[in-house]
Amino acid sequence: MRTLLTFGMTLAMSLGIGTTAFAQTPRQPHAGEIAAGLRRLGVTGSVLYVAAHPDDENTRFLAWLVGERGLRAGYLSLTRGDGGQNLIGTEQDELLGLIRTYELLAARRVDGAEQYFTRARDFGYTKSADEALRIWGHDAVLADVVLAIRRFQPDVIVTRFNTKPPNHGHHTASALLAAEAFAAAADPSRFPEQLSLVKPWKADRLLHNVSTWSLKPDADMSAYLKVDVGGYDALLGRSWGEVSAESRSQHKSQGFGVPAERGPLLEYFQPLDGTRPKADVFEGLELSWRRWKGTENVARAVEEAQRGFDARAPYRSVPALLKVQEALSALPDEHPWKAVKLRETEALVAACAGLFLEARAAEATGTPGTSVAVTLHALNRSPAALKLVSVTLPGGERVAVDSVLAEHAPLKLEKKLALPQDAAVTTPYWLRKPASGGLFALEDADRALTGLPEAGPALSVSFVYEAAGRRLTVTRPVVHVWTDPVRGELYRAFEVVPAVTATLERDRVMFPNGAAQSVAVVLGAGRGDVSGKARLELPPGWRSEPAEQAFQFATRGDARTVHFKVTPPKGATQKGRLRVVVDVGGRAESWRVRTVSYEHLPPLAVRQDSEATLVPFALATKVKRLGYIPGPGDKVAESLAAVGYEVTVLPEERLDAEKLERFDAILVGVRAFNANPRLAVHRERLLDYVKQGGRLVVQYNTNSRVGPLSAFVGPYPLEIGRERVTDETAVMTPVSADEPLLRAPNRLTSADFDGWVQERGLYFASKWDDKYRPVFAMNDAGEEPLKGSLLVARHGKGVFVYTGLAFFRQLPAGVPGAYRLLANVLAQ
Numbered sequence: 001m002r003t004l005l006t007f008g009m010t011l012a013m014s015l016g017i018g019t020t021a022f023a024q025t026p027r028q029p030h031a032g033e034i035a036a037g038l039r040r041l042g043v044t045g046s047v048l049y050v051a052a053h054p055d056d057e058n059t060r061f062l063a064w065l066v067g068e069r070g071l072r073a074g075y076l077s078l079t080r081g082d083g084g085q086n087l088i089g090t091e092q093d094e095l096l097g098l099i100r101t102y103e104l105l106a107a108r109r110v111d112g113a114e115q116y117f118t119r120a121r122d123f124g125y126t127k128s129a130d131e132a133l134r135i136w137g138h139d140a141v142l143a144d145v146v147l148a149i150r151r152f153q154p155d156v157i158v159t160r161f162n163t164k165p166p167n168h169g170h171h172t173a174s175a176l177l178a179a180e181a182f183a184a185a186a187d188p189s190r191f192p193e194q195l196s197l198v199k200p201w202k203a204d205r206l207l208h209n210v211s212t213w214s215l216k217p218d219a220d221m222s223a224y225l226k227v228d229v230g231g232y233d234a235l236l237g238r239s240w241g242e243v244s245a246e247s248r249s250q251h252k253s254q255g256f257g258v259p260a261e262r263g264p265l266l267e268y269f270q271p272l273d274g275t276r277p278k279a280d281v282f283e284g285l286e287l288s289w290r291r292w293k294g295t296e297n298v299a300r301a302v303e304e305a306q307r308g309f310d311a312r313a314p315y316r317s318v319p320a321l322l323k324v325q326e327a328l329s330a331l332p333d334e335h336p337w338k339a340v341k342l343r344e345t346e347a348l349v350a351a352c353a354g355l356f357l358e359a360r361a362a363e364a365t366g367t368p369g370t371s372v373a374v375t376l377h378a379l380n381r382s383p384a385a386l387k388l389v390s391v392t393l394p395g396g397e398r399v400a401v402d403s404v405l406a407e408h409a410p411l412k413l414e415k416k417l418a419l420p421q422d423a424a425v426t427t428p429y430w431l432r433k434p435a436s437g438g439l440f441a442l443e444d445a446d447r448a449l450t451g452l453p454e455a456g457p458a459l460s461v462s463f464v465y466e467a468a469g470r471r472l473t474v475t476r477p478v479v480h481v482w483t484d485p486v487r488g489e490l491y492r493a494f495e496v497v498p499a500v501t502a503t504l505e506r507d508r509v510m511f512p513n514g515a516a517q518s519v520a521v522v523l524g525a526g527r528g529d530v531s532g533k534a535r536l537e538l539p540p541g542w543r544s545e546p547a548e549q550a551f552q553f554a555t556r557g558d559a560r561t562v563h564f565k566v567t568p569p570k571g572a573t574q575k576g577r578l579r580v581v582v583d584v585g586g587r588a589e590s591w592r593v594r595t596v597s598y599e600h601l602p603p604l605a606v607r608q609d610s611e612a613t614l615v616p617f618a619l620a621t622k623v624k625r626l627g628y629i630p631g632p633g634d635k636v637a638e639s640l641a642a643v644g645y646e647v648t649v650l651p652e653e654r655l656d657a658e659k660l661e662r663f664d665a666i667l668v669g670v671r672a673f674n675a676n677p678r679l680a681v682h683r684e685r686l687l688d689y690v691k692q693g694g695r696l697v698v699q700y701n702t703n704s705r706v707g708p709l710s711a712f713v714g715p716y717p718l719e720i721g722r723e724r725v726t727d728e729t730a731v732m733t734p735v736s737a738d739e740p741l742l743r744a745p746n747r748l749t750s751a752d753f754d755g756w757v758q759e760r761g762l763y764f765a766s767k768w769d770d771k772y773r774p775v776f777a778m779n780d781a782g783e784e785p786l787k788g789s790l791l792v793a794r795h796g797k798g799v800f801v802y803t804g805l806a807f808f809r810q811l812p813a814g815v816p817g818a819y820r821l822l823a824n825v826l827a828q
Contacts, residue, residue, distance in 0.1 A: 026358065026491075028381070029351045031311035032235035036067070037348050038309055038317070041302045041324065043070035044337045045287030048152050049113075049209075050145070050178040051160035052170035053122060054081040054100040055254050058160060058209055059111050059247040061267055064229035064240045066112035071287065072340065073113040076148045076451075077104065078141065078174050080430075083122030083758060086633035087255040087675065088598065092812065094431055095596060095606065096253065097122065101428075102601045103250050105453055110247040115453045116152065118144035119430070119439040124758035125726050126169035127780055133173055136438035142184065143194070145177045148451050149185035150198035153336050155285055157182055158207045158269070175208070182206045182273050197448060199334075204285060205274035209267060221268050225281055230265030241265050252600055292335070297327040314352040315382035321349045322470050346472050354381030355405075357474050359461040363556070364480035365497040367527045368423040372494070374478055376413040376461060380405035389471060392462040393417060394478070405465070417459065417478075419496060425591065426495035427607040429455040434608075458496045492603045497526040500551075502534050502580040503592040507612045508814030509566070509578065510643050512619035516567040519612075521580055523560055524593065525553035532584035534562060539576035541569035542614065572616040575814075580610040617816035619643060620745035622827035623664035623695070629655070629679070631669030631699070639811035640667075643819060655682045665695035665826045670808045673701045673712060680711030687715050691796030697825055700763040700804040715795040718802060721766025723786050725778050728756040733777045735787060741775055741824050748824065752817030761805040764788035772802075792828060799828045 029037070047065050051057055057075045065073040082097025091099055101117075108115045120136045133141070149157065159178045161171040184190040186202035210224055232239040241261030249257040269281050277283035289299035305320035325345045331338045350357075355378075362373040380386045386405040392398050394417055403411055429449050433441040442450065449455055457477035464473050478494040505520040523534060531552035536544045549562040566578070581590050592610035597603060621643075627650045628637040641647040650658060650666070660666065666689065673679050690696045696713070703709035703720040712718065732753050734742055742748045760778055765788035768774075774787035790803045803825065810818030 026356065028354055028356075031314055032237070034314050034317075034348060034351050035309055035311060036070075036233070036235050037344065037351070038302075038306050040070040041341060041344060041348070042289065042299070042306065043072075043287055044289055044291060044341075045069075045156075045282070045285065046072035046074070046152065046154045047156045047158060048074045048076055048149065048154035048203075049158045049160065050076045050078075050174055052078045052168065052174040053084065054079075054104045055248070055251040055256050056160050056171070056174075057107075057113075058267070059107065060229050060241060060244040060261070060265055061158075061209060061227075062113040063111040063243040063247060064227075064231065067233055067236070067240055067243060068229070068231045069282075069287075073111075074116055074148075074152050074154070075104070075108070075113050076116045076118070076145065076152075078118050078120045078145075078170065078177070079122035080117055081122050081254075083124040084254065085670075086253050087671075088253050088632065090633055090635050091253075091596060092633070092635075092809070094435060095594060098428060098431070098604055098606065099253050099596055099598070099601065100251070101453055102604060103253060106250040106600060107247040110250065111243055114152070116148045116451050117453060118148070118451060119442070120144070121435060121438055121440060122170070123438065125724060125762065127166065127726055127783075128169045129163075129165075129172035129176055130169075132169040133176075136173075140439055141173075142177055142180055143191045144451055145181040146185045146191050147194055147198065149181055149203065150194060150201045151451070153201045155204050155287070156207060156281065157203050157205070158209050159272070160209055160211070162208055179206060179272065203274065205277070206272040207281060208270040208272055210270055212266075212268065224268035224270050225277060225279070227267045227269065227281055228264050229267050230261065230263055232262075239263075250600065252598075292337070295331065297330070298324065298341075301327045315354070315384040317352045318349055318384045319468055321345055321352065322468050325349070325470065325472070346474070349467060349472060350474060352382070353384040353386060353467070355379070355384075355386065355465070355474075356381065357463045357465075357476055359459075359476050359478045361459075361478050361480045361494045363494075364482075364492055365495045365526060365556075366419050367497055367499045368419055368425075369421045370527060371416045371418045372459075372478075374415050374417050374459075374461070376415060376463075378405055378411040378463065378465075380407055380409070383407050384467065387466040389464040389466050391464070394459045394461070395420075423458075423496045425498055425607050426458045426493075427605070431606050431608065457493055459494055487599070495605065497593075498589060498591040498607065499526050499530050499584050500524065500532060500534075500553075500582045500589075501526065501591045501593045501607070502582050502610045503594070504578075504580060504610060504612045505561075506642060508812065509612050509614050510639075510814060510816075510819065511566075511568050511572070511614065511616040512643050512819075514568055514570065514572065514616060516565050519564045519566050519578070521549075521562050521564065521610075523551050523553075523562060523582070525556055525558045528554060528556045530584060532582055534580060534582050536564055536566070537579040537581055538566070539614070541572070542576060542578075543567045566614070568614065568616045574616070576614040578612045578614050613814055615814045615816060617819070618746070619816075619819055619823060621645065621823050622745045625662065625664045626826070627658070627660065627663040627666040629666065629668045629672055631672035632675045634670050634699075634808035635812045636667065636669060636699070636808055639819075640822075652676050652678050652682070655685065660685070660689040660694065661692065663694065665697065667826070668696070668698040668713070670699045671701055672699075673709060677710055679713070683711065683713050686713050687795065687800075690715065690798035690800050693797035695799050695801070695826060695828060697801040697803065699807060700761070702763050713800075714793075714802060715800050716769035716771045716793060717767075718765050718769065718772065718791070719767040720763055720802075720804075721788070723764040723766060723788060724762035724804070725760040725764075725780055725786060725789070727780050728759055729754075730760050730778045730780060732760065733785070735774050735777055739775055741790075741792065741828060744824065745827055746820040746824055748817070748820060752820050754817065755815050756806075756810055756818065757813045757815065758809050759806050761789045761803070764804040765791055765802055769793075790825070801825055801828065 065071045080097035081100035159175045245260040289295045301324040358377040366372040429446040430440040459478035501524045503522045533548045535548040545565040772791040772793045775790040777785040779785045
């Protein structure tokens, strides 16, 4: 388990943290950041903040803890947010979790805290902590929280949520688990299997960070501890409210951009367990080196380094920092702050010297059994006396250098690195194995990574340099650097990739009425001069034409799409699995690659077995030509096109000129009116389309105090609430026994509501005019039935429908009944 301190992070925010950043453009910390880092050397206190999802964390408090108090702060998010919704793209499930993981890492690079997780999957909204703990497995996720506490060793643990319903069940569960883990982490009899990696740890106190966003302005908060987190640091030229806003605004997939805050910012806390402060959250805690016996030399060396710092000549602090490093090295290895402060100190030495060390690969990727050209760069940008002693390459080869690093004299070494035949293909460690149940499943080799945001780099290089007779080691990931004509110089982590990937365009292939389907496979070359054959492994009775497809690629990065005609057995009703196998050089492999690309994130890729689910089912469709007005983040249009509908995507700017009457029905994507208020301009035209005989179906939108819905297209009054049914198995009872929507063109039965995923629906209508006809009643356990999931209204010669049913999840997941139900809705 390797933790890499990436040089170039903002030292005032990030020194010593475990959050990695393998492909960040290096940036020399300025003198103010170095001064802040020196201040932090004298602080030995830590706070672990616990909540359920990305974006639950209080960035104001985290930024203040790190920046103002110099503390080590961490955020433990139980999940990676893979069950949420996406405002910036169509990624769902594990790809959305990947996005939100790296948005959290981007946020932590701003506010300076560290990031941790458990293995818990975000399976979507639940109203019950009991359900969350049952799906996750109480003991398993508790073990992960205990591991995070033992690894981080906090003095104070803070929960974002309390245990009082109503609340998101994940939120409540995070508070319950934090309280249980507070005691369990200190007990060596609890989860003793962890003790080969970590030691029991007893935090001093457990606090609840009382939420104020929903309170009335005159709420009485006198019973709580009060902290003003709105300070300002002249070294950085920023208030913690400004830092916090930038941090929180990294959660772009959730639409959580916020304005900067300046001036006093009050946070409130309630003691829950452990020692109970009366006036200040850190009351009674010694957070300097004085808390530890035998650290007098460390404290003295730190104070001398702080006093002697010259912002105009930081390199003059190198000797003093080396004395700090010497004093820290003399501490026992089991001292809880030795490793952390050594990392901080050694990073400060490099920062004060302006030392630039880097390992650049000529290519972004390499395949097992090949070699990669790497250029090693070393540059001392100060008068500090430094010497590069040696470099250790991946695989352990040590290269002696023994070269003085004179000021502004670049040193460059060219090396060829051989990738072993058994080199692991690069993919997020928690996604190597297929997810099942409530937890991500880890390979045995990845067990020690449990809870870390990412694994170590595919390749890394260690530089050993000497300063004033002391040797220090700096480890750098191997990166690829290129220049974009618009964005300039960009970095990405070097990755090990398969020789050939075979990526299915769809991971659920629908076979309506037994018809054969064309299955497209995108073949991509991970190296040049590669040839072979691609074939499909199918269940018994299924046929593929052709049986195999030959390919040959001359250049790395080449790609082509091949098609197989897949035919199910006559009368097939059972789902099956398809696997794409590529035969190259006598080896049979199956890899698909899915990439995520956004400007606010590094390039991301998931490489897994290339498999798909085959779904034969009966489907009758009455309408053919569909217009689709897109909202943010769904794949409904492409899912409908895949089962035979003629779908035309209608961006808002196209609506004015489009002849709407040519469509049999128009479907509006999820949250379209939230994301694009200009749709309201087309309200009358859309309603006239309905009036003249068209069918208009609007999928869910949201309406709340935080994000009110300014306009809606319904012909009659209708209010959208926050009601939802989270149990995907909840009984869907027809409001009327002779409901026509259930009879044609598909005769629906209870079997059509089996196999739904994550939820039945969300953001149901809460109030509606009598002209709307509710179709279903449904409820979560112990609650009253809700009837606002699907409302139908006649308007002129046509039909308007509002639905909160989660078609945007069911169709990509290949749920046959959802296709049949939507076909009936579109045919009304």
